[in-house]
Amino acid sequence: MRRKSGKNQIGYTDTGVRRTMLSVAALAITCNGTAWAQSATAPAAATGATGVKPAETSATTAPSAPTRPPGLQLASRQAGATSVVLQDAVVVTGTRTSTKASQSLTPIDVISGAQLQATGQSNLRDALVKLSPSITREAYAGDTAQLTDALSLHGLTPDHVLVLINGKRRHTTANIALDGGLNQGSTGVDIDMIPIGLIDHIEVLRDGASAQYGSDAIAGVINIILKTKAHGGALQTTNGKTYAGDGFRNGESANLGLNLGDQGYLDLAAEYDRQNHTVRTGPDDYFGTFKPGHGYYNPIEGNPASTRESVGFNAGYHLNDDVELYGFGTYAHRDAQAYQNYRPPSVLPQIYPGGFVPTETVSENDYSITSGIKGQQNLFGWSWDLSTTYGGDHERIGMDNSANTGLFAAQGYTPTSFHLATISNTQLTNNLDFSRAFNVPLLPAPVNVSVGVEQRRETYSVGAGDEASYLDGGSQALPGLAPVSASDNSRNVLGTYIDLSTHLTPKWTVDLAGRFEHYSDVGDTTNGKVSTRYDFTPQIAVRGSVSTGFRAPSLAEEYYSNVSESPASVFGLLAANSAAAKLIGAQPLKPEQSTNYNVGLVLTPTRDLHLTIDAYQINIRNRIVEGGTASGASAIAAMEAAGLSVPGSIPASAVSASYFTNGASTRTRGIDLSGTWHTSFGVYGQVDWDLGVNLNTTSVTQVATGANGKPELNAQQISWLSTSTPKNKIIVGGTWHLDKWGVSLHETRFGSTSSEQTYIVGPNAFSTSQFLHFDNAAKYITDVEVRYDVTKKFEIAVGANNLFNVYPSKLPYQAQLEGSQYSAYASTIGEDGGFYYLRARYVF
Template identity: 40%
Template structure:
């Protein structure tokens, strides 16, 4: 029924759009783009992404490209670029929740493929990656170590160009699914100040955002545009009671020990003692600069960059009073946490990027030479926790209670990228319908990834509860060099036909050479109809984080070691080092203008990825109760013990996770957009848009396990468990539809947006492998957003609105028998009614906000 209502709502929007478009066409007026205007004095429909031909409009592109402009930013409640793009683009989905440190750095992905397969550019230059790798298997976003969009302040952005097409031959590694090119504001005068406050309907997740943008002249030949932004977001909590101590009705379980029962009953948060399911807490400060100066009539200097500082923390599972218990020198029992404790993972992160360059025109040759340096450093901490093994001998040697150490420095992750680029373009008039555009260039890049060990107490005997620090065996700095050269030719052999050919060669010091090529073409049969298509191949180099990240993931009943693929330990188990993914892309579509007021685009695509880098399922070495001694794989078990991890009676599972070239996949889909506008007068109009995306990923081949890891009786036979397979194929929606109507009447505006998310599903099990018939299912959902704006004066605007206005809640994890007369969450987690973490619209429900914007 919900699906039918959603489909009816969207169909209604489409019907109204077509009617409005027809009425609009009769007036002969030019439609207003639904995405708004980017930079004053600039046409945001002129694109610089996916083409090296100057002056190309988005509507004339030979590849599918969408523009997200200022009105899209204005009408989204949470001013995070990840949220803005997800609520504007049907082909993009965002991560709503992450496990452990991944909850501190959330990402987004195009076309249902890994976030790592989308390249992010700033003003056409490659943006560096985050150092904080998402490592927990079973998530569609596992392994993501791409650009952190939160460090790009939205008030610095003029518009965003999203190329939904493979573009490795044009831009290099990572552009398998597409390219996000963020174009910064370049105004040399005026500015804006905006202040936003909001929270979830539940009363938590309080948010405050303030942003200042201003532009000024540099003499009479240059400009500087500067942005400062501050954002704060508080914790949210979802789910109900901790199954270890409570029944589903909130009553205390009789199986709880007296000490633990007293602890949870006297805890200040009882009965909701476990707060792991929810948003992290963070404060984020960003500054950004975009500047240019005309040195001569033929040479311009430019520079742009940003600095960001984030302090964040995320709640972990509650630990009971019995978790840390000891005796003093006289034999007296010491319980330092009589009501238990909730550890937190903390993050202090600094992100920096700077690009500087010169560009000019020499005898018709347009050239651009630049250098870019970017670095992200993430220091991780375990807070409000304790290391029982480190505390016990100290307590035992002392008379009276000794307070355990509560906060631990776990180490620092760093990722840096240095690149030098040269791009040269010239148009030649050789008698074709339009001048031929010839372009060539090259790039040198050096990437570095490092892990700095934490303090000794963070790793001793498995580390503090919830998150172990990085040990000396994890630590290290690894780097690589990459060289690239490309050539690009664009021509219009006859009127209406545009052809673009690109080729690129790249050499990486860690795995060798890669050749990529692309051909795309467009033929305009008339001003009302054009066909376009693309054939290309691409690749994605494994990130250094995927190759060398090493850590230990701890829960109350399990420990999994994340092993670096390029390590001796992994080689000893029989796995190989990572190699690049390789893709083949096809697309075909059309652009239609049935009237002057309507634009319709439809593009079908196929992306085949070979040697896809995936996060393995949970590869188990020890499972409590299995066989005679619990050993599933002696090799894995020995590897874990060699890392200093102790088995212990309280642990049910010990295992490893790795990244590997583990599958060949095929993604097929179709994207469509419809835009139109209805103008009743200069101050009364409606801008309509409808976007549709369907994609389905199927696995063509999966890779088996080495003999030392293989265990048929335990059903450990392939690298990808059912849960991990679903992460690639069904854990993100196959269908996403966005309908938008921006209604303007004099000084009032009303933006109505409805989004349909298709259903998702993923196998789950208590041991994390997903083996069995239990499936988390999220049904098709319709999410409505509304924003009401009032221009009080030309310089003052007020907005109030809500995302997920009808407060659609996430589906929750089912319960199964715990074998002792009670029930437990079926995915091995600890909280009843925990929302399914990959819910595509988020786990928190409705969010409302108010914003004031001042122009000057």
């Protein structure tokens, strides 16, 4: 029977009898833009999640997005009510069959759209950092990486996290992180290009899944599930700024659900986000000529300014009882500006008598669209899903308020604004998936068989800057790319998988997955995964998994080259597979390989209390890092062979070059603990408590030796991989709600980090530098929000992130000479201090 729409009827009929999928009360919550409520009919709602008839649940295919949200439990029905999401939500990540998160074979968290909005963050990345103890971010990524919002899972790089939208692979950013730190070399997914108002919920799989999804899923998978409402919508505005008075932020969002006849839905969302600069830099005394506490004003340390507009849609239409057309897409444009190091008056007094601060800029367009068709058990008993996804990221990088001092010395003229480079990538992915349940004698349940094939084409191109940006040393702060560094690159990927799952006994579940992929540039890879779970009782279960994984080198790691310049040095990055890099020992990059182990305990003592504890180990071999560093004459020769300009004013001893290489092996061990508890206090309201703990340690177990006979990593690089993220992160708190009131209070403890900071030894900028070990103490961050429903449709909220204005530990004075007060690459709490905001939301 066909899917029906209307206020009181959403679902399928079974054997000709209509089954009402949701109660009127649940629909009221849905109309208010929050998650779907768990009710007595929730199992039926769950089976509707993939457009399946109730009897067909076991044969659903996970790659597709649900056409109905799973049954997320909420305890309040107010317009903006938020609550802890209990683990009874039906999930589709990490499995090829529909299952509740509490019954999953692997650890998975479910975060509702209402929870994301209640953080007061207009950036999706920062909202997830507030909600998940396993997710962190690099507070200051440096240079162009400041203009991309990337996250880390289990202390690994953004490249080790696979991001899906409705189960489909999302493209990465074109912007490679070049500065030091954990993110160096990464081109992770910038999830802030997705409007939060379009998101129904997010599933975070905290387990390796390369055998299921392919490259990048070493640390885990983030699957963003979009809304599927056929009616209603919301308007929201959020405004706030830091306690210091800067960094004003304005976020506006709107979403709308429409009914497509009586057979489908169309959800639309639009978002506007504006953030002003923050500056947290101390006095700049790079040349060592001022007394402590004095020096030049250098605004480099802090958040960039950015303006982002994004739109998105999610749609589905049923052609008949069993076949559905679907599609979804996003588009976002961002303009951002990041301050660079201050240049004193002596650099170019003719144009900048008071000195100048170069400002790096980006104009970015990010887009993605998916279309597909799927059917349920109508192809010889198989369910199937055929889809195509095309996405990409295009960035035009520039520099304002700068100068080309070499050009000025030669010709007496220099522009003050430059076009540095154009970088872009695209990803075209075609998927065909099949799934079917087979009855097997002697087994208590059918064997679910899923098979599929994926074809993907990736491109990466680099365009040169204008002549003035790279000639005669190039523009100050960051020279442009010369035509010799421009390139158009691509590769083809073909993969196939098989997944088998069943119950060996009524209490014992097993899942086997295998995947083969061929890359046109780095060859073949085969990976497998075994997951299992045993339920001793409905209240106690154990689970575990063993898997192998991989991450193919990104095209940016293989082909990107550039030169960066400070007042005292020049550094060149050479494309790993270029002839220039081979001059200093480079070899073609190989895929990273991993082995993942996970063992966990699931406890549900009562219906309202849910606890999980999972221990994991992730071994990564051939990890791609920046290495092979050469300096002096050999570095200059390699850079010139690559067409990179070296200013004549910089001595040869201050010139270095390197490339990306498979230079290290690491081992990450940790424990995840999560818990939710719903309590009722009668006339005094209800509280949903939540607890999240992550204990995480990464060790560098092996360092490769370069062609020069030296280790590929130094002490500073080792610390970036092993100690720049917290060894523990704990989130504890709850949400209280009573009638029209709601209060959320959470305390987050970020464990200590450490780094090897570079500092200057000597009287001037060309003196040698040394490493200084620095420990960043553990920090406690308090977040609070108070909400009030003025009417059933209109809510106001006031809140504070980092209520008590906590900052990272300050560096010793000798490491602050460039103006940085904090350990930029080892701070995860951010450098802005407290932030307060006011939010208003209207639902209809």
